[in-house]
Amino acid sequence: MWIPLWPASSAISGNVINALFTAELVVCVLILALVFGLIWVFCIRYRHSTTVDRGHPSQRSWVFEIGWTSATLVAFLVLFVWGANAYVWLYEPPRADLELYVVGKQWMWEIEHPGGQREINALHVPNGKIVRLVMASQDVIHSFFIPAFRMKHDVVPGQLETMWFQPTQTGTYRLECTEFCGTEHAHMTGEVIVMTPAAYAEWLSNQGADKTLAAQGEQLFRNYGCSGCHGVNSTVHAPSLVGLYGSLVHLNDGTTVRADERYIRDSILLPRSQVVAGFAPVMPSFSGQISEADTLKILAYIQSLNPSGNAP
Amino acid sequence: MSYIIGWFVLLLLLGLSTLSAFLSLGSVAPLLQFAIAVTQAGLVFVLFMRLRDAQALPRIFAGIGFFWLALLFVMTAIDYATRSGMPQP
């Protein structure tokens, strides 16, 4: 019988984690061997019935203590720096080749491709491309986990989360929810299918999507009445959304924020928490009136309004 | 006698704090009001709760709660102050 011991790594992030994990494992085993070895040796050599020399136990305990304190401190700091570096690299997304939208809800994952293709509990991605996920939750906290990529991020309701990966091998991998989310938490699983770019393109065209995500978003932008104020021809004094995504926004409390997905989403749902400088806080709140999936579509539309056409 | 003076100062500070709310101080107002509250609380602790004549131990335990509370505030503020979801250009 085949007994799994070490999971395959099929993404760049997986290789980074594997290297770091192996290194820490080695350090741990060395320390364990030291402690266990000493305990064994002492327990055998100094068991009560032996008559070995027990005279002059060391009085200068602080010399040893300072020694092993500084040794462990240095070893730990090295591991910390390595781990922190990797963490920053793993969690600060680079410029993406492909952006997908993920909505978690009890108990399934809904994934939207920019072309309007939609899938449930499955994620098709092209091999070798940097994929960035923009994730939202409709209800409780979920966590999007692909063990083969060693990548995971919680999806917290009320804020957008992002995560990225770059697959290195075609194949089918497990997709799991790792934050307990209710009765069928264990069934909130799916598959990540890494395909060659050509196969991915073919798969996309066979999904029969008629409208891109941005086009669907534009429709919603009108339906929810956003265009009444933020539209090009509007007479209401509202900030223009053209070129907004990725730009720096000055707020009326004097601070500056970058208009990322999270900012745009917050501004739709709770517009008064971050008011653009020079504008009155007159926009109504859409909190509780718009689903996460619709928010993401409108977001896709607002992103598509960038003249340059992509994120900074 | 020092109690009466202390009480008078406390009321004075209260008035000052209330007054500050009606001035257009912007984001300074909450800080000022918080500073006044800290001063008032310090007065109450030192004077009315007699930390002035207390031994070291009660003083330490009076401070320890505020110190640990500061840990909660600071460590969480580190998170809220530096959150962002976007690749930096």
Next chain:
Amino acid sequence: MTSFADTAALPKNYLNERWSVRSWLLTTDHKRIALLYFASITMFFFIGGFAATLIRLHLVVPSGGLLQPDTYNRMFTMHGVVMVWFFLIPSIPATLGNFLVPLMIGARDLAFPRINLASWYVFNVSGAMVLLALFMGGIDSGWTFYTPLSTTYTNGYVTLALLAVFINGFSTLMTALNFVVTVHKMRAPGMSWFRLPLFIWALYATSIVMLLATPVLAMTVLLVALERMAGVGIFDPALGGDPLLFQHMFWFYSHPAVYIMILPAMGVISEVIPCFARKPVFGYAGMTYALMAIAVIGFLVWGHHMFTAGISVFSAVVFSLMSFLVAVPSAIKVFNWTATLHKGRISFQAPMLYALGFIGLFTVGGLTGLIVATAALDIHLQDTYFVIAHFHYVMVGGAVSAFFAGLHYWWPKITGRLYHEIWAQIAAGLMFLGFNLTFFPQFILGYLGMPRRYYTYAPEWQVWNVLSSAGASILAVAYLMPLFYLSWSLFRAERAAPNPWRATGLEWQTTSPPAEDNFSRTPTVTEGPYEYNSSTGGCVAQNGALYE
């Protein structure tokens, strides 16, 4: 230290002074309250253990044959809630601590005996509430009560459980308050801070952590309960609330809670090892500093539970650094215990076996703690079985092993009877074996990517799950054994001398069991706590039967 030993005819002691039920239920004697607490937490240990047994049985097959999904979720929630708040937190402090703090510092009782009794009643009220929630249908939010699942989406009796946790906090606070004031104000003449046994230092540090962390948990669960009861959204994103704020507040308590569990365990081990190695503890001062350092730095690391939750990258790095720093004093303690064995005269009675097991398991738990404290690795390991295995190595392999070490070590003092040595050694060995078989496979499962709280799993993971469940059945038997041989010893075993281990420490200088007011006259302390000498014989004996 002088010894006033003779106890030929059984004199009046705290057990036989009075016999009525009333004299137990209204007692203000710290020793009797300790026994009352023993009874309560033993019950909760087996309730929590029963839930764990069901979980492991269920996971023998990948499809999960035994329980309905809902029942499974209720079982692991109950296992967590009961084991954390109703067993581990009070385990050592409320039982061994209650019994020993006054004895070890030479006092007649704790500073506030009635508050101590009230603590036990409050504990039982909260325990009854949790059991009520269990019998009415259970809770399925996980012991972490993450919002908005706990506030809006689950159907279980979450409010009742939250209020139980809230009330339970008062019992913790009352015990901690008592210990802090007692250690500060009621030490016997000559018992300076650096003559205190390390067990007292550990309980002092624990009490400080309890006092400062528990109120935050109380407020947090109160807010969640209010949100659930009144439907007002405190952590509800629709009102602008932030579920991550709940996590910050929850872990501000619940990470230090881990130190509430492990610091007293470290204290017990620091008593047992010198006694059975016949040597002063290595680096006493360093051990006290390490305890206090863990207590303080332990408050700055809670964010490592949230590395993947969406906290800022910068704060995750800060929390990761703090988590590495808190591992340093723990490492110091492990090295110092090991060094204590050097040139000792070591004998291997049950308490020592448990203590050696503790060092081994705690070291594994601590080192894997480094792995999950590494922010990058935690991305992969968070919420998998790796984390489960890690914290069970610390809490069960560490805290529970130490609890049994202390229980056996002080059993003659508490009951006045000797336990059966061979049975105890067998149980200690079985516990060690069963524990490793249960939890080591979970490290592998975790790295393979098996998430926690799944009632069904991928078929290729079955081998490790079956091994784990097999280990759990051994562990269950091993945990039941002390119930029998210790109960038996209460009635049939040989009576214990005042100091069967020839240990130092004030608690061994009074009779076994101690008199109601502990000491016939207040002792005066003239030397440090661990004046053992390994070169001049004096091996450990049990009731005079010297091991030579």
Next chain:
Amino acid sequence: MRILRPATQFATIAQQGEVAHLGIWVFLATEIMFFGALIFTYVTYRHLHPVDFAAAAAHTELWCGTVNAVLLLTSSLTMVLGIDACTAGRRRIAVRWLAATILLGLGFLGVKSYEYVADYHEQVVPALNFIFRHGEHPPAELFWVFYFIATLLHAVHMTIGLGLVLYMTYRVCRGDFTRFYRAPLEVVGLYWSFVDTVWIFLFPMLYLNGRS
């Protein structure tokens, strides 16, 4: 005068007094953490939703909060004067000061009750009758949730404090306390002043925001 003997676990009456003193301070440290955690959530949310919190806070009854602050600060003064009178052995004067403290405390609760009724009529009570005013956004409700939790918890502490002061007044009348032992009275005094301190922090948080 009754003869004082320490409880069995203490060696001297002085030790018993010191223990009580330390005990209450340790307890107050836990209270600081308890209220501190609530204030912490408030501060975080106010930081996240400054406009909504200011708009909502402008609807609190400022004069109620201010009068209550004056009442409480004064009651701290009368309390400490009562303890001093007791220390000096002037029992009748001590009882008068304690009675004044109780009256001031009752006054506080009276004003607070009046304020709650007014809040009810303004329809700002979450879970009972909360309605959003024109242009108000969801975080406004969050503010009112905090307003009620904080003031109710404070009122519970006040009520406990009133009971304790009442009991202490009785014990002063009975002549329980002497120059050498008055620890219970001092302990209650510390608790009372601490509850006063909590209001010192709640006042600007709940009443002074959004006024300018």
